[in-house]
Amino acid sequence: MELPFKRIFISGGAGVIGQEMTRRLAALDADIQVLVGDIKPRPADFPARFQYRQGDLNFLTEQEIGVFAPDLFIHLAATFERSTETYGFWEENFRHNVQLSHHLMTVQKDLPSLRRVVFASSYLIYDPALYTGAEVPEEPTSLRETDPILPRNLTGMAKLAHEIELRFLDTFRAAQFSTVAPRIYRGYGRNGRDITSRWVRMLLAGEEITVYGAESFFDYLYAADTAEGLLRLAAAETVTGLINLGTGRARRVADVVEVLRQNFPDLRATYVASAIPFEASQADMTAWSRVIDWLPPTTLEVAIPEIIAFERARQATIAADETTAARGPGHILISSLAAKVPLAQAVKHAAKRLNPGIKVVGGDLNPHALGFHFTEASWVMPITTDEHLPAIISHCQARGISRVIPTRDGELAFWSRHRAALAEAGIAVLVSAPEAVHRCLDKLEFAAFGMKAGLPVIATSLSIDALISDQPNADTAFVVKERHGAGSLSLGLNLPYAAAVAHAQTLQEPIFQPFIHGREISVDGYLSRAGRVHGLVARTRDVVVRGESQVTTTIHDPALVARLTPIVEKLGLYGPFVLQALLTDAGGLHIIECNCRFGGASTLGIAAGVDSFFWFLQEAAGADLRDFPFRPAAGPLRQVRAATDVVKEVKSEKL
Incomplete structure (x- = not known):
């Protein structure tokens, strides 16, 4: 025939x-x-x-x-x-x-x-x-x-x-x-x-x-x-x-x-x-x-x-x-859910696209976590420390949870360290390898790695004097931030030498960077298990509140995407990431830092084609992501993050 x-x-x-x-x-x-x-x-x-x-x-x-x-x-x-x-x-x-x-x-x-x-x-x-x-x-x-x-x-x-x-x-x-x-x-x-x-x-x-x-x-x-x-x-x-x-x-x-x-x-x-x-x-x-x-x-x-x-x-x-078959379709745990409602909704949407039988479980230490109202089930989890690993695995297996999405910097090291043991127990975790996680959590290590790899990272030092070759002048400005944790917390921006030194005294472990004039952007992307960029989109940070973009707009710039792709692939990451960078008027690109997890405003990245959670679920099921190519949005998109009231029916939330 x-x-x-x-x-x-x-x-x-x-x-x-x-x-x-x-x-x-x-x-x-x-x-x-x-x-x-x-x-x-x-x-x-x-x-x-x-x-x-x-x-x-x-x-x-x-x-x-x-x-x-x-x-x-x-x-x-x-x-x-x-x-x-x-x-x-x-x-x-x-x-x-x-x-x-x-x-x-x-x-x-x-x-x-x-x-x-x-x-x-x-x-x-x-x-x-x-x-x-x-x-x-x-x-x-x-x-x-x-x-x-x-x-x-x-x-x-x-x-x-x-x-x-x-x-x-x-x-x-x-x-x-x-x-x-x-x-x-x-x-x-x-x-x-x-x-x-x-x-x-x-x-x-x-x-x-x-x-x-x-x-x-x-x-x-x-x-x-x-x-x-x-x-x-x-x-x-x-x-x-x-x-x-x-x-x-x-x-x-x-x-x-x-x-x-x-x-x-x-x-x-x-x-x-x-x-x-x-x-x-x-x-x-x-x-x-x-x-x-x-x-x-x-x-x-x-x-x-x-x-x-x-x-x-x-x-x-x-x-x-x-x-x-007895395990069911493989439910999903979002750990450290807290009030990450848009993230929970994005995961639920991805799960339903894969299999309507998949349930999303919100996990958090707080029994009153706001996000619990937006998942099919909730779990007041033990703290993610090594001694609690057996209990976490046991609970996941008993509830048919076979995929975990960590959402907080402080827990990434735990999930990364135990991802092999979790995989043996039939649980896939959306987290990078321990060394990659460590690099992203430690801004000094990230800068050192980037310099060695020839990436356009911003010079970073424990000593402000190491960043200047001569006496500082009135035009010299610095950025001072904590070495670990969210870079926006206690950030000292565009400070002269004396003010930078004084601000450093208020931080636990300060690091210094030269201040560079430019337009700050965020880059949402997804790296496959093979370490290849599967999707990447840049966006401007139009209105920033407590370090997160309240209003953000995607940038349609194929040349920028082509420039960023080999840079990101050298970081050794897996899954979603958010890269912070500066674009100067002269066309310069300066990498500030990288978060190796889904970001607070990264739901715009999903809308723009970086289908992070769906791609993770497909990879966890053994699919080849070449069957699910990145399809960027046709034009720029803008996301406005605003509080909204939600009225829901009261029903059982047990898994």
């Missing part, structure tokens, strides 16, 4: 059908580029050359997918439950079926690159009165594309809604891209959630299976055949609208049990009567056969042994898989 497409975006590509599809695409033309988006982690055997975006695709942006520029979109992503949908499925179906399908077409419908859309719909759209009843069916009903529709459940409703949306878009965009919606029948496959795979797992464990509606007919469609059929349908660009995809040869549930018995001679089964109506459906494949010279070939007799072999091979990893 040949595909007339080179850039393919697959939503839900980590599912049963999606994995079969990516394997087929990997075996085709080496020039084919594939981007898979899925809320689940990247599968272990996912083709290495394909891009993988883990996260909630409801947050996929037009800019992000526009950079990939797909010419084919195959929409597999969906959520579903078993035969009877639960009350809690109400919201899940809307978000991950109705809203997701609408959103994914919203961000792609105007892309010049898009030529073809294949939407995996469902036979659940047909009126169940056509194929269900209280009596044992004698034969299956062949459903045609023209038969009456009445969605059987919420999932069917969501599929029908998007079919209609695609029909609407076809009215306006038919000349740009074609759409087709195959109505897929009863799916099953390797590593599936379907009843066939569940029965195989139970039988391998020596358990008895329970059989409901043994006399019902279903058109069982093997996932490998579904993937093949969807790709063939994608290639047939003139085929549009609605079309059935099944085998056209329904089998009874009892047939599935019999094939299982052939492979498990000691099979034990209990047959149970059910109030659920009998089903007897199969696809009428007449329309398909007219346009596609291929029919799904795989029978239950062929597919079930393949599923059994897959599950047997998987036995060695089941315990590890179950342990991972």
